[in-house]
Amino acid sequence: MPKQPNQTIQQDRRYLWHPFTPMAQWNSQEQLVIERAEGVYLIDDQGRRYLDGVSSLWCNVHGHRVKKIDEAIRKQLQKVAHTTLLGLVSEPAAELAERLVKITPDGLSKVFFSDDGSTAAEVAIKIAFQYWSNKGKPRKGFLALHNGFHGDTLGAVSLGGIGLFHKVYRPLLFETCLAPSPYCYRCELGLDRQSCGLACAAKVEEILKQRAGKIAAMSIEPLVQGAGGMIVAPEGYLKRIREITKKHGVLLIADEVATGFGRTGKMFACEQEAVEPDIMCLSKGITGGYLPLAATLVREEIFEAFCGEGQTFYHGHTYTGNALACAAGLANLDIFEQEKVIEQLGPRMDRFAQRLEEIKERDFVGDVRYKGLMAGIELVADVGSKRAFGYEQRIGAKVCRAIRKQGVILRPLGDVIVVMPPLSICLEDIDRLFDAVGQGLGDCRGLLEAGDRGGTKK
Ligand SMILES: Cc1ncc(COP(=O)(O)O)c(C=O)c1O
Structure with a gap:
């Protein structure tokens, strides 16, 4: 039976609880129903096209409905959709594991599959903890960064450093040391941009010295703290963290969930x-x-610490190494290789950077930070003093709504407008995206005044 007009929206409002969404406001807002997609465009049920400016929450790489990935999934579907990795071997999972080891930094040699970024972090945490335990030198401390994000399951939240998302769960979490974030625009240590990165790294070393023999691992989002507001670490910070963790015998977990697969301009930010x-x-x-x-x-030595009697890693998810997902993963890597995706990024990154630089001088723009095709535009009430907008002004959300009217979908992180299109975006679409951002920023004053008068027009 064909659907009634608005039926999807009614079903959504009646039955669906959206992630990271203040639901009371959701039901009073105008909503878009996305029905299909083509390349970097999402198409709604009215046939209107929107540029997917945040890669469907930072995951889309080559655009939507990519022939090679569609075909790989169909081909796998003709064999089998899913079989368990508990006790059985699966061809696409084994092949993808080999290919991942070959393209990731040297030394990483074994792959444990799970389902999403949070479970990847959860697995990393449990492996780090059990590694020390299996070696007979138990450690249960973890070190992470303010503004850090590693997912929404409780282990990952324990490493999280974003008050708005994580504070409420504190009573449920294990204790984690948090070091300053290399957020040079608002340096926690009160330093200028030049000194911020090194001083933040020195704090990490101070903590590791104080807690010698107690910290199992440090977790970091290499180069860009995504959910914390697209905070780009100054050059050399990541390398310094690697040196320090190595020197103090602490495992380094690189959470490349957001930065991996070309986002920063290399396959992996590391x-x-x-x-x-x-x-x-x-x-x-x-x-x-x-x-x-x-x-x-x-690394192999970590894996080996789980091979003795009584040292097994008792962890696994039902859909671990799902065959369809692994087939998509293999096709994804084929595209990277065959179409030389990383090698072709230069002109796109240049145009992206050029358009971002132009935004720096706009009203209410406090900071513009980017790496590769990941960017954050931090809006402030007063540029000189860096005074933030009040939370209740919801300026980031309002500007993104204005941008959406220009046919571009973005999603803010508080007052930071996040721009992170698929790597396949062409130069014309980069221009279209930033023209819409420019228009949205131009509307900022009007949106604030409307807010002061008691809200935006519906
Ligand atoms: C760095 C990082 N780690 C982990 C996660 C969690 O991933 P997921 O939402 O797939 O659980 C995210 C999500 O944004 C992330 O940015």
């Missing part, structure tokens, strides 16, 4: 500073943004 972590978390772009899949990679 490559930008020749960093070889002990454990690496991958998800989001691993299937080109098609299906849920994650991988936690570890």
Whole structure:
């Protein structure tokens, strides 16, 4: 039976609880129903096209409905959709594991599959903890960063450093040391941009010295703290963290869930500073943004610590290494290789950077930060003093709504407008995206005044 007009929206309002969404407001807002997609465009049920400016939450890589990935999934579907990895071997999972080991930084040699970024982090945490336990030198401390994000399951939240998302769960979490975030625009240590990164790294070393022999691992989002507001670490910070963790015998977990698969301009952000972590978390772009899949990679010596009697890693999810997702993952890697995706990024990154630089001088723009095709535009009430907008002004959300009217979908993180299109975006679409951002920023004053008068027009 054909659907009635608005039936989907009614079903959504009646039955669906959206993630990371203040639901009371959701039901009073105008909503878009996305029905299909083509390349970097999402198409709604009225046939209107929107540029997917955040890669469907940072996971889409080559655009939507990519022939090679569609075909790979169909081909796998003709064999089998899913079989368990508990006790059985699966061809696409084994092949993808080999290919991931070959493209990730040297030293990582074993792949543990799971389902999403949070489970990749959860696996990393449990492996790090049990590694020390299996070695007979138990450690239960973890070190992470303010503004850090590793997912929404409780282990991952324990490593989280974003008050708005994580504070409420504190009573449920294990204790984690949090070091300052290299957020140079608002340096916690009160330093200028030049000194911020090194001083933040020095704080990490101070903590590791104080807690010698107690910290199992440090977890970091290499180069860009995504959910914390697209905070780009100054050059050399990541490398320094690797040196410090190595010196103090602490495992380094590189959470490349957001930065992996080309986002920063290299296949993995760790490559930008020749960093070889002990454990690496991958998800989001691993299937080109098609299906849920994650991988936690570890060094051989970590894996070996789980091979003795009574040392087994008793962890696994039902859909671990799902065949359809792994087939999509293999096709994703084929595209990277055959179409030389990373090698072709230069002109796109240049145009992206050029358009972002132009935005720096706009009203209410406090900071513009980017790496590769990941960017954050931080809006402030007063540029000179960096005074933030009040939470209740919801300026980020309002500006993104204005941008949506221009046919571009973005999603803010508080007052930071996040721009993170698929790597396949063409130069014309980069221009279209930033023209819409420019228009949205131009509307900022009007949106604020409307807010002051008691809200925007419906
Ligand atoms: C760095 C990082 N780690 C982990 C996650 C969690 O991933 P998921 O939402 O797939 O659980 C995210 C999600 O944004 C992330 O950015």
